Amino acid sequence: MARRPILATDALQENPPQAAISPERVDPEALLAWYDRHRRRLPWRALPGESADPYHVFLSEIMLQQTTVAAVQPYFAAFLARWPTVEDLAAASLEEVLAAWAGLGYYARARNLHACARAVSERHGGRFPSEEAALLELPGIGPYTAAAIASIAYDRPAAPVDGNWERVLSRLFAVEEPLPKARPLFRRLALDILPARRHGDFAQGVMDLGATICTPRRPACTLCPWQRPCRARIAGTQDLYPRKAAKAERPTRRGVAFLVMRPDGAVLARSRPEKGLLGGMTEVPSTSWTTDGPVAPERDAPLDAQWTVLNARVGHVFSHFALELALWRTTVPDGTPAPPGHRWVRSGDVAGEAFPSVMRKVLEHRQ
DNA sequence: GACACGTGGTT
DNA sequence: TAACCAAGTGT
Missing domain, CATH: 1.10.340.30 (Hypothetical protein; domain 2)
Structure with missing residues (x-):
C-alpha cells in the first residue's frame, strides 16, 4: 500500500x-x-x-x-x-x-x-x-x-x-x-x-x-x-520536549576553487548538475569536495595558467557537511575562450547570476 | 526509514 | 564558539 x-x-x-x-x-x-x-x-x-x-x-x-x-x-x-x-x-x-x-x-x-x-x-x-x-x-x-x-x-x-x-x-x-x-x-x-x-x-x-x-x-x-x-x-x-534522536555528526570536506579572471572583470563560471547539492546553480569551477581534500588540484583546473594560491580560505556550512575551500586565482587575457562547459560572467552580471551563498563568498576574493 | 538538501541568526 | 534552530520534501 x-x-x-x-x-x-x-x-x-x-x-x-x-x-x-x-x-x-x-x-x-x-x-x-x-x-x-x-x-x-x-x-x-x-x-x-x-x-x-x-x-x-x-x-x-x-x-x-x-x-x-x-x-x-x-x-x-x-x-x-x-x-x-x-x-x-x-x-x-x-x-x-x-x-x-x-x-x-x-x-x-x-x-x-x-x-x-x-x-x-x-x-x-x-x-x-x-x-x-x-x-x-x-x-x-x-x-x-x-x-x-x-x-x-x-x-x-x-x-x-x-x-x-x-x-x-x-x-x-x-x-x-x-x-x-x-x-x-x-x-x-x-x-x-x-x-x-x-x-x-x-x-x-x-x-x-x-x-x-x-x-x-x-x-x-x-x-x-x-x-x-x-x-x-x-x-x-x-x-x-520535543525529544529528538541524536543527529549525525557533520564532517568537513575540502576542495580548491579556481578564480579565473579577465582583465575586464569577467569571471569564469559553470552550471552545476540539475540534481543534488546546489542543483542547477552557478558556480566557480573547483575540484571535487572530499574529506581528504584534492591531491593534485591542477589536474582539475579548468585551464592551464600561472596560479596564485591565496592565503584566504572560504568556509561554509551546509546541512550535512562543512566545506573548506582553498582559492587559486589567475588572470587570463581578454578574448580567452571559455573552456567547454564553462562561460564568462561579466562583472555586472554577477549579482543577477544564480550564485549560491557559498559561491558569493568565493567571489569576494576576485579583486 | 534514513539521509540529502542551505543559510543565517541565536545562544 | 560550537551547537542549535527555522512554517519540510524527495528519494
Missing part, C-alpha cells in the same frame, strides 16, 4: 485512537481567542476575516520550509513584485527563478516551485486546488504544505504540522517518542484537536504560539492559552 499522510478526512471516519492522552481537554477556542489578540502581522497573511490568496500562501509556505520568517520576507516581496500571479511564475524561465532564489538555500524548492506553478497553470487552470489530496500531487508540496494551503487559503480542516506544532504538541501531551519517529503520532494528535471552525486561523495560531510562546528554550508558559492542560508545564519538564 502506498504511503500516504493521514488526512483530516481520515480522522472523521475512524474511531478516536486514544491511549494515555486526553486531547478533549485541549480547547481550540482558547487558542483562537489568543490568536485574535496576538496574531503576527506577516506580508503573506490576509487581514482578519479576509481570505488569503492561495498563491501568496503557496509562495510563502515553500519559502518558509526550514527557513526563518526574517530570511523569507525580502524574497517573498521580490517574487511577488516580479511574478504577481501563479501564471506569471509559470511563464518565467527556470533560470530566472533560480537566480531570484539564490541565497535562500534548499534550491530544489525553487525548481519545484517553478514546476508546481506550471502544473497549477496547466492542470488546474491557474487555480490552486483546495483539496489536500490534490495539492499533494503537485511538485514540492508535501503533507505539511498541502495542509497549510488547504487550511490557510481555503479554511479547510487540515493540520499543517510543522516544527512549531510538533513542539507545542510534544509539550501539551508530554510525548516521549523522539523525532522523527514521532511524526505520525503528532499528526494524529493534531487532527484530534482541530476546531470545528476557523481552520486557517487555528493552523496559524498554533504556529504563532510555537514561535512566540512555546519556544524551544525558556517557553513563556505563563502567557500560554493552553497552560492548564499542558502535561509538560504541569510537570515542569518543558525543556525536555
Whole structure:
C-alpha cells in the first residue's frame, strides 16, 4: 500500500485512537481567542476575516520550509513584485527563478516551485486546488504544505504540522517518542484537536504560539492559552520536549576553487548538475569536495595558467557537511575562450547570476 | 526509514 | 564558539 499522510478526512471516519492522552481537554477556542489578540502581522497573511490568496500562501509556505520568517520576507516581496500571479511564475524561465532564489538555500524548492506553478497553470487552470489530496500531487508540496494551503487559503480542516506544532504538541501531551519517529503520532494528535471552525486561523495560531510562546528554550508558559492542560508545564519538564534522536555528526570536506579572471572583470563560471547539492546553480569551477581534500588540484583546473594560491580560505556550512575551500586565482587575457562547459560572467552580471551563498563568498576574493 | 538538501541568526 | 534552530520534501 502506498504511503500516504493521514488526512483530516481520515480522522472523521475512524474511531478516536486514544491511549494515555486526553486531547478533549485541549480547547481550540482558547487558542483562537489568543490568536485574535496576538496574531503576527506577516506580508503573506490576509487581514482578519479576509481570505488569503492561495498563491501568496503557496509562495510563502515553500519559502518558509526550514527557513526563518526574517530570511523569507525580502524574497517573498521580490517574487511577488516580479511574478504577481501563479501564471506569471509559470511563464518565467527556470533560470530566472533560480537566480531570484539564490541565497535562500534548499534550491530544489525553487525548481519545484517553478514546476508546481506550471502544473497549477496547466492542470488546474491557474487555480490552486483546495483539496489536500490534490495539492499533494503537485511538485514540492508535501503533507505539511498541502495542509497549510488547504487550511490557510481555503479554511479547510487540515493540520499543517510543522516544527512549531510538533513542539507545542510534544509539550501539551508530554510525548516521549523522539523525532522523527514521532511524526505520525503528532499528526494524529493534531487532527484530534482541530476546531470545528476557523481552520486557517487555528493552523496559524498554533504556529504563532510555537514561535512566540512555546519556544524551544525558556517557553513563556505563563502567557500560554493552553497552560492548564499542558502535561509538560504541569510537570515542569518543558525543556525536555520535543525529544529528538541524536543527529549525525557533520564532517568537513575540502576542495580548491579556481578564480579565473579577465582583465575586464569577467569571471569564469559553470552550471552545476540539475540534481543534488546546489542543483542547477552557478558556480566557480573547483575540484571535487572530499574529506581528504584534492591531491593534485591542477589536474582539475579548468585551464592551464600561472596560479596564485591565496592565503584566504572560504568556509561554509551546509546541512550535512562543512566545506573548506582553498582559492587559486589567475588572470587570463581578454578574448580567452571559455573552456567547454564553462562561460564568462561579466562583472555586472554577477549579482543577477544564480550564485549560491557559498559561491558569493568565493567571489569576494576576485579583486 | 534514513539521509540529502542551505543559510543565517541565536545562544 | 560550537551547537542549535527555522512554517519540510524527495528519494
